[in-house]
Amino acid sequence: MTVIQTRVLTKRYGGSKVAALDSLSIDVGEGVTGVVGANGAGKSTLIKILLGLLSPTSGDATVLGHDIRTEGEAIRTAVGYMPEHDCLPPDMRAIDFVVHMGRVSGLPPAAARERAADVLRHVGLAEERYRLMGGYSTGMKQRAKLAQALVHDPRLVMLDEPTNGLDPAAREDMLALVRRIGHDFGIPVLVTSHLLGELERISDHVVVLDAGHLLRSEATTAFTADTGHVLVEVLGEDAQSRMGQALAARGVAWQPRGQLLEIDPADAPPDALRDIVRDLAAELGLGLVRIQPQTGRLEDVFREEVPA
């Protein structure tokens, strides 16, 4: 099912010639969809337009079947939104704030209280919910922001940079939570980030934006599929270049990738290639750490398609 559809969506601010979004046509389905791009690539502008808070210069879009130009209220009723920046009043307790946000989204009082307690538990703020949010750590604030986006049981959530400012452990927790929302809770998620590695792990589908342009919109598996190349890691003195010379002597093309050797097997059958590498390592007296098929990474999209 398509939850978001945009057709040649364009946004220019004021009389600016540069478009914040340029003829963007994407379809977003269920599960977790990552929108990735550098700061200023148009991620937040896209979310504001989809919420009906900003009108596009041209083009059309629908969210859950509602037109963004005329049905903003219906969209905002059904969508949960977590902004990028701080948005929590420091002098309120998380429980009161989330109940209040549930009420503002149309939940009756009793349901708002019940669901607020529920979602705060889901995001991991069970004990801390009675404390004033001014005293929260960044990780707790991000969780509270996520809770308010979920309290009204939205049919779609838009998360703007949910891992911003988090330490590695808190980042992992937040990513796991986002994945749970998309898969276990069954709520489609649109999540933005400027970190490719993050989205690679949690998204089913990735949209890559660069300066308002759509670079790619594909299933994550298409980005991370087997590239056909083989990565080899060897240990020993001057291991990489010695191994490389030996491979070249056998007519095997390779290039360095960090500490590893990336081998293009060309037409050689994989088994034969593995045997060659094994034998060469034994001859040279090098420790063979691994031989593995190379999978693509999202950052390769940028390396290939964005001119430096």
Next chain:
Amino acid sequence: MSERTGVIHDIGYRPYTGPREGRWGIVAGLLRHGALSTFGFGRSARSKVLPFGLLVVTLVPAIVFVGIISFVGMDSELLNYAGYQQVTAAFVSLFVAAQAPVLFTRDLRSGAISLYLARPLGPAAFALVRWASLVLAILAFVVTPLVVMFVGGLGAGAEVRDELPRFLVALAGALLLAVLLATVGATAASLTMRRGLAIGGTIVVLIFGLGATAILQEIGREQGVEDAAAWLGLISPFVLVDAVQHGLGDAASSFETPPDNPTTAALMLLIALAAAAAALLLLVRRYRTRGSR
């Protein structure tokens, strides 16, 4: 060892299938929440000190008047409902200056505004509901002393027949005052993220505005241009409410040059309401731009 019978279930995420409120239900809830948080409800205990402190101080004259009538036995003419807000203008102004930022500056400063604007109501309705919450809170603040005087006066033996018309005129005046003060407070508080600046701005407009109007009207009277001086009432909400109560409700005026005919008072009322409407329009526009950023 006793056998354990309790089982903990992880019920996982539960979708909500119950009823949802429509636009008006949301408006009512937000209005109530806004008016209550102006008095510090739903916030820290410290936030309740100032609004309730000011309310108590504002009630003192009302209680003294009722006491005088009850124990000294003076005439109930002493209960000047329509002139009460002018007596306590400084406290009312402080309440508006200090509490309007709760509904406006606080959202802007904490960033919560972006959450509100992404909710069903949207920017325009949200701005108007915030303003209406402030009107309600100010109304509660200015009407409470009037009710204390009215009920206390009746308890001390005043006649309902005599008191009710005067009380009703003052109630209408209080409503007008609340609308005008809320507009001034909302404008100042929504223009800045700094609470101190919002408070200072409101105080300058309300308290200094009142003082300046009184002085200018006095000068006008001495120069013999009472008609022109009456129009100066448009500068201060307190003087304007007094003028309207005097011109349209026949209440005693607390100022030097009240308008001498109902037409002038009605015109002043219309101009003041038009100015308030224009200020509200600007408020809505500011929230619209804010939502798109």
